[in-house]
Amino acid sequence: MALPEVLLTAVGGDGTCGVRAWALPSALPLMAYRGGSTAPRSMCVLRGEYVLAAQAGKQYINVWETQRKDQLQQKVICPGVVTCLVASPDGLHIVVGIAESLYVWETSSGGLLDVLCRHYQDIMCLSFADDGGHFVSGGKDNLAIVWSLAGILRNGEPRHVWNQHTLPVMDVCCGVGGVRARVATASLDQTAKLWELGSGLLLFSVVLGMPVTAVALDPAEYWLFCGTSPGTISVVPLHTTKREQMVQINAEEKNCLRGHKAEVTCMAVTMDGGMLVSGSADGTVCLWDIDSGQCIRTIPHKGPVNALLLASRLRGVLSNAEARPSLPLPRFSRLPRTAEAGGGTDFFIAPEEQIYSNVLSSWMGSVGEQQSSSLSTDFQWDSSLGFGWATQGLSCLVLKAFLCCFGCMLGVIVLLEATTWLPGPCKELDHGYS
Known part of the structure; x- marks a missing residue:
């Protein structure tokens, strides 16, 4: 019927x-x-x-x-x-x-x-x-x-x-x-x-x-x-x-x-x-x-x-x-999704990028709980702006650059702290920096 x-x-x-x-x-x-x-x-x-x-x-x-x-x-x-x-x-x-x-x-x-x-x-x-x-x-x-x-x-x-x-x-x-x-x-x-x-x-x-x-x-x-x-x-x-x-x-x-x-x-x-x-x-x-x-x-x-x-x-x-x-x-x-990606709306973090985020959070836990929580939050916020539509290769490149910069900052901090107790030439080096 x-x-x-x-x-x-x-x-x-x-x-x-x-x-x-x-x-x-x-x-x-x-x-x-x-x-x-x-x-x-x-x-x-x-x-x-x-x-x-x-x-x-x-x-x-x-x-x-x-x-x-x-x-x-x-x-x-x-x-x-x-x-x-x-x-x-x-x-x-x-x-x-x-x-x-x-x-x-x-x-x-x-x-x-x-x-x-x-x-x-x-x-x-x-x-x-x-x-x-x-x-x-x-x-x-x-x-x-x-x-x-x-x-x-x-x-x-x-x-x-x-x-x-x-x-x-x-x-x-x-x-x-x-x-x-x-x-x-x-x-x-x-x-x-x-x-x-x-x-x-x-x-x-x-x-x-x-x-x-x-x-x-x-x-x-x-x-x-x-x-x-x-x-x-x-x-x-x-x-x-x-x-x-x-x-x-x-x-x-x-x-x-x-x-x-x-x-x-x-x-x-x-x-x-x-x-x-x-x-x-x-x-x-x-x-x-x-x-x-x-x-x-x-x-x-x-x-x-x-x-x-x-x-x-x-x-x-x-x-x-x-x-x-x-x-x-x-x-x-x-607007098409490709045009809206820079605006950070209506997009999500891809599964592979979420894995990198979790690995980074666990690694930073050894540095300090507060710093880890803060930096993880910043990373998630950046992901909502652009990482949701980036490819896996681009995500790896950005992650490596971030880790490299973070390592350089830690190295400078360690070097400056060391000059406060090392004798001799290191004291002169400390005066040079100051």
């Missing part, structure tokens, strides 16, 4: 609406998360416990706990105005588009893994593959770029760069199948293109004769849905389309859904593949029956619908449970 899905919608323009949850297919309101207007394509659900939505035109992300309505829980401060936002299906990572850069955060620690600067104009859209191993970004520079999380941690380079679009990429959608999935991209150049994620090959292009602003795939990848700037939605059958490089679609054909009066901004398909949900700049959300092509529900909103998504596991939304999130949301770092 399929899990019931919840529709989340976010609007812009009105600062009080925030995010709303709706039951499907009845379209009954379930929850309201108030706190501000949402930027286009900037809403996601984290582990089914948090709803994240970027504030339009601001440098922060609003965060709500799913089971607590009408209460803004937290604000995540970002380095710039957020243009798009997505979370991995497993909830381990969050990718945020800020201007032409991508910020990749780890949700368990809040650490900033990397800042990716491959686009050279604003990033418009993001989409994760269903296995969480890859994500795709599209921007005003006409590029769609495939990123691998493993590749980001290794060298920060993208897996594929698709440059076949001639105008800004407005939306991307990843199908199911992990690295074997297909990716659909929508562009203002009046085309929607279908790619293979693993190989990066272009399968075919769909020419619609009008700017394409949103795109969606059903789970079985039988249909490709293309939302346009006039408000129509073209339905492209993938299971019967001939294997041609380019397909021409006439907007007057029967496979065209009409119900919106303005640009289609976002779309999603239910898990069973039977219903399409579309949002528009005219402030309406339409529920479509895919088999018949009929609009079965229309949900009005008080502003343009900038983002929507379907979620099957939202804690406390479909029930009255008041359970708190299993993990608290950490404070997100604004």
